[in-house]
Amino acid sequence: MELINQHTKRIMEGCKERARSAGLSFTDESLEYLVTNRDLLELSPKVMIPTLYDYWVHDVEVLREKGKYELYPHNPYETVINTRPPISFYNDNNPDWLNVMIFYHVLAHIDFFQNNLYFRHTWDYDFTGQALSDKRVIAKLRAEKGRWVDYVIEFARGIDNLVDFHGGLTELFMPRGAGCSSRLNYYFDVFLQSVKKVPVSDYLKEVSRYNDCLKHDAQLGEKSFFVEAERRYPELEAHFSRWERQDKPVVRRDLLRYLLDHSSFLARDENVWMRSILEIVRKTSVFFQPQIRTKIMNEGWASYWHEQLFLKDDRIRGHEVDFARVHAGVTSMPRVGINPYALGMRLFCQIEEQADKGRFSFDFQRLADADRRRHFDAGTASGGDYIFSVRENLCDYLFLKNYLDQDFLDRYKLFVAGKRLDQQRMVWQYYVKSRRADDYRAMLLDSLYHPPVITVDQEKGVEGSLYLVHAFEGKQLVHEYIANTLMGIEYLWGGPVHLETSDARLAATPSGPGSPEGVSGRVVAWQRVLYSMNEKVLSRKNL
């Protein structure tokens, strides 16, 4: 790996100036490296972070990718990494004009990393530096503890999708306990809801009474609010003090953190070293969470900007056709399939256009007349600002959910493509399954990253066991993975582990032998089950 030469760096700096004046914002410094295939090979399993800790699964991946390469060429590499300064990787034989285009693409990525609020927790430190120190910690531990280090890494990575990424973000924007006193929280969150079980209307009345009190007197508002509340519920104070004294059940969505805080096994002196590994794995996972959740937006944003900026760049005159070819390749909508670059870019364009015409407004929303809708233009011309705020505040889920509408589908002639077998002619038929925005959106949302919500139920975790509850969202967990994952959790917890989840029972209609998978008539019945892992033995029972 080496840095790009001064000539190319000068091009990059020129791109930065132009990108800044277009409104993108990013830090001054950036590092650009030329990479060889060999570098890529070592980098790709480490998510392109050169300093990520060593782990044997990465080696396996390298080997597997190699073997697979012959069969199905693909390379899951990202070019830009979200570090301080941001690092990006390049092929060494790009012509200057192509570099200009790629630099704009990269700068837009950097802008996204540094301004999208889902990345807020990555802004205050340099991940490569952190990763390097973590790597050294792990290397040192490995020298002392040998292969057990790898087992702990493995078990921790087994649950590294169960980190409360959103919870962590919330705390950044609103520190715990900020704004409200614990008495107030108790009153509204517990007392009214669980103890008194007041109807919703009364609850809302209390909320607005509180707001009134606060409006009346910001200093003493809360006090006067509680004077009234205590008059109504004389037992409130007693309940509150009792509640404050007792151990509160912690409902945790962050299993890794929970283990760090509550595992008696990890608390033992001889096992304390494992905690640093868990911390490292958790930190790494949390770092990458926003990246997985903003793929369409991030690529769309970068494609949008490389197009905008490239065409305005005076340095590349004469390469418009070259650009058009590459750009079309990057951002074409495939006949069948999804291209996140293309989808995201078009959606940003559409949002900008709609916002320019002031269509994200109540006036437009309530218009029913199709013709007037088509010609609606409030002339607000606020599209530029609007897409910047979208870039700042949303992730893929909200991006698609809010803005992917029927107009968008019609405009770009998008549809959900289905695939079915034509038995007579022995061909797969691709067909237009649906042109409804709802279906298209559902299809996309379904493909987004969404780890299961698994919480710890402390009350059910009796006699030193850990009781996990999987919130059912219409899908079961992958069965084959349950045993080993639970075994890992059992190891880290140091006691039996239970997992409550839902399993599907398929009642397939009998189909003749030799007929293609008899899937058409199957019915799914859901059954709540409990998996238990004790002494490395998995058992399952219906609940």
Place this chain on the structure above:
Amino acid sequence: MRNKLLTYLEELKAAGMSPQREAELRAELETADDPHAPPASVAEGAGTEGSGLPNFKGGDLTFLQQIPPPYVNAAVLAKSLDELLERDRQREKDGFPRKIQVGKLVKPGKGNAGKVVVVPTTVEEKLIHDSTIRPTGEGGGEGSGTGGSGEGEEGEVIGEQPVRGEADQPGGAGPGEGEGENHELESTAYDLGKTLSEKFQLPNLKDKGKKRSFTRYSYDLTDKNRGFGQVLDKKATLRTIVETNIALGNLPDLSDIDPTRFLIAPHDKIYRVLSPEKDYEPQAMLFFLRDYSGSMEGKATELVVSQHVLIYSWLLYQYAGQAETRFILHDTEAREVPDFYTYYNSRVAGGTQVSSAFKLVNDIVEKENLARDYNIYVFHGTDGDDWDDGGMKAVAEISHMLGYASRVGITVAAHAGQDGVMTTVARFMNTSGLLKSKPGLIRMDIIQEDADEARLIEGIKKLIS
């Protein structure tokens, strides 16, 4: 097709058959017209979270810069693979299940059939959603589909793709991945494959028309050189000395030779020098035969195919380029298929006549005159069911085959609840006495439906050793 079979069935019935047997055969007959085409690839990336969107496997580097995937030397690969497997063995000792699978042995390629890529795979198991199972009404069965763009009414077919020729399907996973996944082999298979490779080779390998050669050389003192060299070839030297002395007239009486009077020129000394020799090796032709009749539904096919994958992989591994393979599928009729992919993925349907496959092999061997140049091996996999109860035809074909074949291996994967020994094929093979009279040439392995990989490997040992 069906009518023909029906007539055949009537004939069999006329010859006498139990009602139960007739019912069995009729059930198979029902499937006679079903296609044998390979199944579709299973929905890709089932449950692999983080794999991202369908068709989005590349990143900026591919999209923007068209960087080709990197390449690594296979030798480096093999070494580290061993290290990884060593680690995995240690894992087992430490009380955790093994995690590394050595798999993807077969590239189900089209045309240029088969390629072995020994790759380790491992899964980072996590609690993730299984997207393959969804309630009805949410597009169950078909999957949720993917995106698309362009013209077309709802319901309109916009494109077709032959089930067989989908080698370069967009989206990465492609054919074979889905089905192949089930056949990933335990790391023990790799270990064993290595051991097998070291200890065993194809049985009865004879020198026949050594046409093929590896690009392999062995160095041997084979070249001769006059005057100087590494090792003196005494016999050759003596011969030239005698010749020279005769020419000089120094050897008047041939009946009384006195070596002490020989005149020896330096040029007469013949030495052997080291030279590279191309290694020619005997060549082998392997026939893989598989029953794909309706009764093979389910586990039986899986077992047979798995075992053939193992044999095939091992052969390719060991006899790369030297062993040629042919693939034959049969129900009541046999047909040759061009590559392992089709062989491996074709669906089951139709009735059964084992003899048809053996007959086809005999025909091919005769027509192409293979017996002269090749060592011929035949591996046949079946569930043991055959409409031809007595197996007269099959036994006749097999006996003929044993005249030229170096080894015939028959795998009977008996269905659950069935006694493998009592299956039709096993029965007629046993009664034929071939197994006993020519144990060097023909072997039979009967496995139960619940057999695991280890059992299959045992089976291979039995068939091959």
